[in-house]
Amino acid sequence: MIMNRTKLNISVALALQIGQVSALEDSVSDSASYEVLTITSSRLARNTDEVSNTVSVINADQIEKELAKNIRDLVRYEPGVTVDGSGRFGLSGFKIRGIGGDRVLTLIDGAPIADEFSFGPNLSARRDFVDLDALKAVEIVRGSSSSLYGSNAVAGTVSFITKDPEDYFEEDENSYFSYKAGYTSLDSGLHHTATYAAGLGHWQGMLIGTYRKLSETNTYFDDNLLGSERTSSDPVDSTVQNIYAKLIYRPSDIHQVKVILENFEADSESDILSSAGSVVFGTLKRSVDSDDQRSRERFSVQYSYNQPTALFDVINLNWYQQTSETMQLTLEDRLAPGDINQLRNRGSSFEQKNLGIKLQLNKEIQSSAPQFISIGVDWDKSESNTLRTGTTVNSDTGEQLPEGSNFPTRDFPNSDYTSTGLFVQDEIHLLNGDWRITPSIRYDRFELEPSVDSIYLNGNTGSPTPEPYDESAISTKLGSVYQFSEQWSWFAQYSEGFKAPPMDAVNTGFTNFAGGYTTLPNPDLEAEVSKSYETGIRHYADNGYFEATIYQNRYDSFIESLSVKGFNPITGLLEFQARNLDETEIEGIEIKGRNNLSVFSDSLKNFGFRYAYAFSQGQDKTTGAALNSIDPQQLVTSLTFDAENGRWGTSLVWTLTGAKKQNDIDASGIQPATPGAPSVTSFESPGNGLVDLIGYYDFSDKINLTWGIFNLTDKKHWQWSEALVQDSANFNSDRLTQPGRNFSVTVKFEI
DSSP: OOSOHHHHHHHHHHHHHHOSOBOTTOOOOSGGGGOOEESTTTSSOEEGGGSSSOEEEEEHHHHHHTTOOSHHHHTTTOTTEEEOOOGGGOOOOEEETTBOGGGEEEEETTEEOOOOEEOSTTOEEOOOOOOGGGEEEEEEEESOOHHHHOTTOSSEEEEEEEOOGGGTOOTTOOEEEEEEEEEETTTTEEEEEEEEEEEETTEEEEEEEEEEEEEOOOOSOOOOOOGGGOOSOOOEEEEEEEEEEEEEEOSSSSEEEEEEEEEEEEEEEEEOGGGTTOEETTEEEEEEEEEEEEEEEEEEEEEEEEOOOSSOSEEEEEEEEEEEEEEEEEEEEEEETTTEEEEEEEEEEEEEEEEEEEEEEEEEEOSSSOEEEEEEEEEEEEEEEEEEEEEEEETTTOOBOOOSSOSSBOSSOEEEEEEEEEEEEEEEEEGGGTEEEEEEEEEEEEEEEEEOOHHHHHHSTTOOOOOOEEEEEEEEEEEEEEESSSSEEEEEEEEEEEEOOOHHHHSOOEEETTTTEEEEOOTTOOOEEEEEEEEEEEEEETTEEEEEEEEEEEEESEEEEEEEEEEETTTTEEEEEEEEEOOEEEEEEEEEEEEEGGGTOGGGTTEEEEEEEEEEEEEETTTOOBOTTOOOOEEEEEEEEEOTTSSEEEEEEEEEEOOOOGGGOOOGGGSOSSTTOOOOOBOOOOOEEEEEEEEEEESSSSEEEEEEEESTTOOOOBOHHHHOSOBGGGOOGGGGBOOOSEEEEEEEEEO
16 A cells, blocks of 8 residues: 555544534435435446445536536535646546546536547647536546446546426426526626426426636736746636527336437637747747637437336437537747748647447346346447648748648548447345445447548658557446445445547657657557455434545556657657556545534534545556646535525635645656756645635525635635646746635526
8 A cells, every 4th residue: 555644544533533424415414315316326326325436426506506617616625526727728627536538438418528639739629518507417436437338437437417397397387497697706707597498298398508708717816927927817708608408208107208409619719928928949929819619519319218027127228419629729920030020820620529329228126135237238439530730921921931740731540439338237135235236347349440531641741551440348347335224334346447549649640840759650559447446434324424435546558648759860850659558556535424513512403514535646656656647635624504594505615735745746757858967846736725605695486696705815826737747946836826816606586
């Protein structure tokens, strides 16, 4: 075990002092409120205390009361889960227990969110494609879940579940309308959401429209400097709009059909003042501007059949078609050597189309040891392509100047990735249901088929011919939940995961003769694999909930993109190529819960205490180096009050984040190449304690207000994952500070 024993002892002692506490996602105090359902964890509807792994369920009410406007806000109070990204390219995807990117499977109603893809300084296609106002719940499964979901679930799964019309209907009503408006000061953001739902006979329908207009997310500072000394954010002007429609037809209790249409669009224009004045190869950048767009369109049909037969009790069928696209344009006004005025533009795009179908059959077998068997088939085909264009012209004469690369070009050939998976899961109930054992196994086959066109060939002269790639994998899981009593239970799980190599690593192709480097494909890459172990205890009581987990995740054949291969004396180019790394290991503990303070005194019955803690540590087992992707330990506590009449409430939230010290940082990548030169010390993100005050007030049953003041004490702080490894002596750390004191407010009207 590489875990620091002192930290472990402190954490366990703190947990014992807190006693019975309840999950962050639960906001009321009676024991019935702890019946929080999760579907993602086992692909069956189960309470969170009935599954063998750690899962968080964030419902729509919590999203509203915590004033979450984006996916980073969504996990603000979820230690061990973060969302990185800032500046021009915005938010990326989720990171769970130190592993992120495409290693975390992200779904919306079962359809996968597009892959991340980055290449060079002018293209970073990320995964922020979801508007929270359309969501019923978000389920976050920590640890590998490949035995149920296949590739990309090697580190965990995040599932967005959208709302249904009936979620809005009150008793004896079949129509609903609401309008919500809000403001956030950290990005001068205005948002508006209108919702309409109605039902008639066997039909239900709903329409949600959201529009957001916002500026850049502030750092702690506000200055007007240019270039690398700038500490405030670059100016950004953004709009986001999402239209979500759902139609449901229920001809009987047996059949149900859902049709979903969704359109997400975002526009962002940036004035990149932090790059103004920089000099590259003797050329001065006088100004840098960008215009970026991202969009996602989805059409989905879901069918369910619920009628016990000899072979199955329930059939769920999900068909989806989705197109996601990121387009990014960069325009530079430059002064080249010889006092030549230039205008240089670079356009980049990444598009991914997904067509998929998921079929699942569930069957309950009644016996002395009841079983719940699930069998499913998942098929998905993604078509991905990139395109890069660029020109440089003499702005005085209009003459087009030669480029160091061939344009147009593609960073990898147009590629079709097809995956087919078959899984079987059996939930076995023993000892009158007190002991549940859940084994599962899944077989996956994935095939990559590149399609070479003239654009790829002309833009990548001399690159190897792209090759097809195929591989298969088997993933298993064994979970166990044992109920010691009505209040205490133990859970444990072993699970395996895998991730197919990304298409750009298998068949990349790019050469920059002016820069003196090239990227090489690697069709011999192996799939990443993981083995995850976790165990813990849970305690449910009338006055609270408590859960503690310890885990260890081992990863083999981890893929490092664009690793330095070496200098090729024949071509005179520095070569980069993706490669498989040896074993890495991450382990840690997580504790979360809630306690109604009435356990101490009846006078405190309206008060609650919430608590969550996460600590992890990772190591490259070959080199012994720390893993830089691991976030510092974090503790979130909250004291809540809900008025007796239920009309208003408030929460004081204290978030403590540990420092990232040198012994937890692998700084080998920034050390000087010159032998004997002094070593470089990496930037250390200091620990911090942030205080937030959030609350709500219901003017009536139909009009309510939510508000929040974040970083109440105006603390200067950093998020480690934003800074990562930087030379502390030559790094403008103020540029990456998080916002100071800021507030948010939302008003909602319902009819």
